[in-house]
Amino acid sequence: MRPSAAHAIDPPQTRPEMSANLSDTQAPDDSRIQRQIRRMGERARSAARTMAAAEPGDKNAALFAIAEALIDRRDTILAANAKDLREGRDNLDAALLERLELTGARIEQMAEGLRQVAALADPIGSITDLNYRPSGIQVGRMRVPLGVIGIIYESRPNVTADAAALCLKSGNAALLRGGSEAALSNQAIAACIRRGLTDAGLPGDAVQVIETTDRAAVGAMLAMPEYVDVIVPRGGKGLIEFVSENARMPVIKHLDGVCHVYIDAAADLDKAIAIAMNAKTHRFGTCNTMETLLVAEPIAERVLRPLAQNLRQAGIELRGCERTRRLVGEEVKPATEDDWAAEYLAPILAIRVVDDMAAAMAHIETWGSRHTDAIVTENVTAARAFLRGVDSSSVMVNASTRFADGFEYGLGAEIGISTDKLHARGPVGLEGLTSLKYVVYGDGHVR
Amino acid sequence: MRPSAAHAIDPPQTRPEMSANLSDTQAPDDSRIQRQIRRMGERARSAARTMAAAEPGDKNAALFAIAEALIDRRDTILAANAKDLREGRDNLDAALLERLELTGARIEQMAEGLRQVAALADPIGSITDLNYRPSGIQVGRMRVPLGVIGIIYESRPNVTADAAALCLKSGNAALLRGGSEAALSNQAIAACIRRGLTDAGLPGDAVQVIETTDRAAVGAMLAMPEYVDVIVPRGGKGLIEFVSENARMPVIKHLDGVCHVYIDAAADLDKAIAIAMNAKTHRFGTCNTMETLLVAEPIAERVLRPLAQNLRQAGIELRGCERTRRLVGEEVKPATEDDWAAEYLAPILAIRVVDDMAAAMAHIETWGSRHTDAIVTENVTAARAFLRGVDSSSVMVNASTRFADGFEYGLGAEIGISTDKLHARGPVGLEGLTSLKYVVYGDGHVR
Structure with missing residues (x-):
């Protein structure tokens, strides 16, 4: 990584x-x-x-x-x-x-x-x-x-x-x-x-x-x-x-990692808290670190109260939307649009309560950087729609965004994480440094 | 195509x-x-x-x-x-x-x-x-x-x-x-x-x-x-x-098609003539048409005499190196470096007699456009080395260059033939208009 x-x-x-x-x-x-x-x-x-x-x-x-x-x-x-x-x-x-x-x-x-x-x-x-x-x-x-x-x-x-x-x-x-x-x-x-x-x-x-x-x-x-x-x-x-x-040649580039974890209404509470904690606190300065947490309204209270406490104990500054602040308390700073766009690379987390998965996906499309985004849910239909619909180089179900990494993916090593769409996307290992040519065998064949 | x-x-x-x-x-x-x-x-x-x-x-x-x-x-x-x-x-x-x-x-x-x-x-x-x-x-x-x-x-x-x-x-x-x-x-x-x-x-x-x-x-x-x-x-x-x-976005581009057929010393004579005729005369204006024929010296006389006759009967103007002209006759125009570099898209063929496969590959590397190049040979070692060593989007053994085509390759259709190395190379079909993102499934996994 x-x-x-x-x-x-x-x-x-x-x-x-x-x-x-x-x-x-x-x-x-x-x-x-x-x-x-x-x-x-x-x-x-x-x-x-x-x-x-x-x-x-x-x-x-x-x-x-x-x-x-x-x-x-x-x-x-x-x-x-x-x-x-x-x-x-x-x-x-x-x-x-x-x-x-x-x-x-x-x-x-x-x-x-x-x-x-x-x-x-x-x-x-x-x-x-x-x-x-x-x-x-x-x-x-x-x-x-x-x-x-x-x-x-x-x-x-x-x-x-x-x-x-x-x-x-x-x-x-x-x-x-x-x-x-x-x-x-x-x-x-x-x-x-x-x-x-x-x-x-x-x-x-x-x-x-x-x-x-x-x-x-x-x-x-x-x-x-x-x-x-x-x-x-x-x-x-x-x-x-x-x-x-x-550059006058192609570029394999990596821009921002504004990564999201979305905790769905059908999430398992323990998994949600564990994944959010890991995605934010495992390392702060890495591109696959969660920068914004999205929580579905129906589960927001049950998730955010214990999670906010754990995050604060880990020294994380919280910045939230109005609903987050109502649930967690005034000590959460108000989040602005700058927070939705921020790649903090620091012990800071933006939190937004959203109505449902569609709202979470719309937020990710508007503010994300198409690097790595995860959903926490037990609902197979939600998981399927999120995996298909989120246009990021890595999309995850019930796993920490910190797994977006060449070693974790089995590439053996990586030269970077591409946020491009063409050629290599996501962690770039040996395969990203190669291309495919066509080979044709005939026996005197003509058209 | x-x-x-x-x-x-x-x-x-x-x-x-x-x-x-x-x-x-x-x-x-x-x-x-x-x-x-x-x-x-x-x-x-x-x-x-x-x-x-x-x-x-x-x-x-x-x-x-x-x-x-x-x-x-x-x-x-x-x-x-x-x-x-x-x-x-x-x-x-x-x-x-x-x-x-x-x-x-x-x-x-x-x-x-x-x-x-x-x-x-x-x-x-x-x-x-x-x-x-x-x-x-x-x-x-x-x-x-x-x-x-x-x-x-x-x-x-x-x-x-x-x-x-x-x-x-x-x-x-x-x-x-x-x-x-x-x-x-x-x-x-x-x-x-x-x-x-x-x-x-x-x-x-x-x-x-x-x-x-x-x-x-x-x-x-x-x-x-x-x-x-x-x-x-x-x-x-x-x-x-x-x-x-x-362009401020990636380009899938197609430049020249300066395609070669190399007739190896171990070529089957009938296949060689059939492939060379087809590669040149099937259509003149297509990018996978042969523009230069390379012939190994040991087989040159046996190949070029009948082939030149067939080509001329098909109305093809021949431009050759000195050795070609000695074998075929003075009516072959002398080829210059401009001919090695030319994408004629016309009933003209450049011909060069080379010492061996290494010389053919060096010619292709110097003058080719990395589009499509073919070897005609019965020798498996030569075929293997040519396939591996020639850096073109399609490399062929005993088949006409005219096969370099999305339909012929089974892509169903094509939007062009890419001479780029990154992303799509060769005929570009549906796959070239897509990319791959990583999907990850976990069950609450964290690092």
């Missing part, structure tokens, strides 16, 4: 088309960076060809070798990270420093993540649905890599290893651009990745980490669709919007 | 961002059209909600009712078409007029196409891969509509009915913008579609045909991602490039 990034690298200041149009007036540094990023792109494209044809055994050997290199070079990585932390001490807040920090245990986790990806089934080359057609030809579909994946991410250096692992296993090459605050940590990890790849006989350029911290590098990446097939931005809203607007 | 469009509507002259920025200086007409298209978008969005929840039976009833309306109003449609043809007589060439022309038989074909789409399995709401996870939750995926599909197409008025049928069956709403030369024909067909929809109790706005022939309408469509979820351009390269550059 990708933590929502309140802190993220800012988008570069110049739009790439502008730099392209104004090439003779722009700073010499920018065009130097453009050339450098283009050369990396060329090398990535070339490495992608080799990776697409690589044997599963070689890809797994590389994953294990990278894991080993991370452990071997643990002290080097920690020293680089210590420098990043020292640099950041003055201008980064505590949460960002916490994310940036590596420890021996975190390095071991990265290594373990690589080994887990190695253990996943290799998706590449598998042929499905190969059927005979009336003409006599056989038609099926083969899973193939996308090519070169560009990933732009924020402070956590473990993303470097996680993203590399998924791209490598799915037969792609990767061009990674981490946050400048983690530059030295990322380079130390990148050296391990390169060593692991070459130890396994695969091209070291299959995973390249952009070293320059100049923001022009992001613009340069977005402007070269001939070398980058898809961009995955993992960061704050500003970055994602900048990438979506400027 | 989508015919390649040498003739297509031109892209509008103003870029939509520009119009948006210059709203106070632009012509009053443009902003009127923008408002009009936005209102259509709002209605489409609203209709899409109803369509997403529509029962399969109602959608099928609408398809049959539209088919009936087309037959009932046959004379009205033919009269409208006659007017379009009269208008076009002076400024359209013969091929374009031929495409524009409707006949009783073509109207019957449209109606039959609608009935065939009705007979396809309804994709919407189907849940697949519903499995228990270690946590106890069940996770699966439900197929859902994309929402509002925008389609921009050229002269053939039957696309109006075909595209409407696919969008309707897949639970989407459609906003259609046909070529101005077919405006009256499209409106007559649109009236039948609206009648069929309302007869079946579905919203008439589920399929709207933009009536204005003003080019600003295209810019307006591309600028409203809040109302249009995906754009499918079906037209010439200029239109598709314009749409790709300017």
Whole structure:
């Protein structure tokens, strides 16, 4: 599961088309960076060809070798990270420093993540649905890599290893651009990745980490669709919007997680309270955390009185509609439309009492972000209608929204949670980094 | 199968961002059209909600009712078409007029196409891969509509009915913008579609045909991602490039079809000749027609002498590499790099003798358009390597490239052939107009 990034690298200041149009007036540094990023792109494209044809055994050997290199070079990585932390001490807040920090245990986790990806089934080359057609030809579909994946991410250096692992296993090459605050940590990890790849006989350029911290590098990446097939931005809203607007290739993006739990009139009270508590309090800063609770009027009193008490004991600030405040008390702050729209990422919960499921679904459609929404109900007809009718990447019955996660869904790992509709939707694992081509077998068949 | 469009509507002259920025200086007409298209978008969005929840039976009833309306109003449609043809007589060439022309038989074909789409399995709401996870939750995926599909197409008025049928069956709403030369024909067909929809109790706005022939309408469509979820351009390269550059929503696009047949050293001679003849001569103007023939050197003489004779008898102009000309004769024109890159859409074939399969694959990678490429071989190892290694939306063994087609692949119908890698690749049928969301069942499960 990708933590929502309140802190993220800012988008570069110049739009790439502008730099392209104004090439003779722009700073010499920018065009130097453009050339450098283009050369990396060329090398990535070339490495992608080799990776697409690589044997599963070689890809797994590389994953294990990278894991080993991370452990071997643990002290080097920690020293680089210590420098990043020292640099950041003055201008980064505590949460960002916490994310940036590596420890021996975190390095071991990265290594373990690589080994887990190695253990996943290799998706590449598998042929499905190969059927005979009336003409006599056989038609099926083969899973193939996308090519070169560009990933732009924020402070956590473990993303470097996680993203590399998924791209490598799915037969792609990767061009990674981490946050400048983690530059030295990322380079130390990148050296391990390169060593692991070459130890396994695969091209070291299959995973390249952009070293320059100049923001022009992001613009340069977005402007070269001939070398980058898809961009995955993992960061704050500003970055994602900048990438979506400027990328000249498709983007797999994740916007807000304004997730709802709707407690239906036919809900089991214990399940409702347990799910609402878990969805709100398990973690505050994650995109699958519940931000608004909707409760059907007939059950509202029985649910809200005990639940509000539990939530307050857990330190959650409550903001409610008028009916909520009448039931729970004046200490619930009045909620405004801003609350219905908010992704708090904090110990705050908006609560609204609704007439029925139709009203809950209308609220979710108006205010939700199509990420993850859940209904708590014992009524099979309500469950069926909610599952079908709510247009979100994950829709749940009697389960906490916190389950919206690549590991929980069995994808093995994830590169992000897509709130797009096309291509990948919801947690994006190996499959989201691949596509299907048609394969046809004949025996001299003609039309 | 989508015919390649040498003739297509031109892209509008103003870029939509520009119009948006210059709203106070632009012509009053443009902003009127923008408002009009936005209102259509709002209605489409609203209709899409109803369509997403529509029962399969109602959608099928609408398809049959539209088919009936087309037959009932046959004379009205033919009269409208006659007017379009009269208008076009002076400024359209013969091929374009031929495409524009409707006949009783073509109207019957449209109606039959609608009935065939009705007979396809309804994709919407189907849940697949519903499995228990270690946590106890069940996770699966439900197929859902994309929402509002925008389609921009050229002269053939039957696309109006075909595209409407696919969008309707897949639970989407459609906003259609046909070529101005077919405006009256499209409106007559649109009236039948609206009648069929309302007869079946579905919203008439589920399929709207933009009536204005003003080019600003295209810019307006591309600028409203809040109302249009995906754009499918079906037209010439200029239109598709314009749409790709300017659309603020994802695009399912089809660029060139520079398709190859590679005749391997281990090919069966009869199959090779039959496939090459069919791939080139079955139809010239279609995107899955072979444009370049590659022949392995060891078999080149045996293949090319009889094949060149057959091709010339069929009226095909040959352009070859030096080795081809030595084998076949000086009457083969010398091929240049322009020929390797050409999508002729005409009775012309480029021929190149290559050393081996690796050279053929390198040629395809350098010059192909990743549409459809075929190998003719009896060697299973060569077939396996070609299928895996060629990065095209369709890769074939011992079959004519002409099979790359939604009907031939069993999709029932197609809205185009995608040369993109993300989302839909190859012929795009109902599935390409849908996406998958995750569904989760629990019994009070929390993390």
